[in-house]
Amino acid sequence: MDMQNLQNQLEEVQSQLETLKKGAAENKVAIIAFSGDMDKVLASFVIATGAVAMGMEAVMFFTFWGTPVLRDKNKSAGGKDLMGKLFGAMLPKGAGAVKSSKMNMGGMGTAMMKAVMKKKNIASLEEMIALAEELGVRIYVCEMSMDMMGFKREEFIDYKGLDFAGVATFLAEAQNAKVQLFV
Amino acid sequence: MSDDIQVTKVLDLKGLACPMPVVKMSKGIKEVNVGEVVEAHTTDPGSLTDFPAWAKTSGNEILKTDQDGDVIKFYVARRS
Secondary structure (H helix, E strand, C coil): CHHHHHHHHHHHHHHHHHHHHHHCCEEEEEEEECCCCHHHHHHHHHHHHHHHHCCCEEEEEECHHHHHHHECCCCCCCCCCHHHHHHHHHCCCCHHHCCCCCCCHHHHHHHHHHHHHHHCCCCCHHHHHHHHHHHCCEEEEEHHHHHHHCCCHHHECCCCCEEEECHHHHHHHHCCEEEEEEC | CCCCCCCCEEEEECCCCCCHHHHHHHHHHHHCCCCCEEEEEECCCCHHHHHHHHHHHHCCEEEEEEEECCEEEEEEECCC
16 A cells, blocks of 8 residues: 555656646747847847857747848838838838937938947847857747738748747747846 | 966957857857867957856856956866
């Protein structure tokens, strides 16, 4: 009888351990890139690539104003309705076109900031995106934002590790991430 | 002061700005075997705190830190 009791308790502990393991925090950084400002998106990429350098996994979810950052300036997509065409024209076309969140000064501030960064050998946003791809940072692009803004998949950059998804996919990744950021 | 650390590889990270020094360090350490030492040179002032933090989370060890003008030299032993 005792042995049976012990066995039952052991199984109970094992099953609790499995549950705990499933809920344990993963060595991962999950970033929601909501903002479309150059400085904020750049900071997200610095954190994501820095995380990989530290031995962590990094995953980013581009949504809302962050979505246009991943457009490819050399690609375009047809078959858009009027709103889609308007969004396409008004929103920045890719990483090179995004502006600084402060002191943009009609584009001059952003240009000056880019010049300073170049002079000090600070990686530009395009360079950071390329580095992120090389390091295996995974990117999810929000399908809802795509749909709302009339963007099509074919006008986005070629990035190995880029997928289109909804919030549930991202949350499944993020829920156990040790570091969760909204930028 | 004595140069008795056996260095397997020198990594020139001078002139690179955050996050490059740590990113390249994490790549460079994989190019030597466990137990071997990489000597990294950097001019990024943030490295003074970044490298120890990186070493701690990546499971490697900084044997020595030297400062020569504005060049910081880290002697990093691969431990994992």
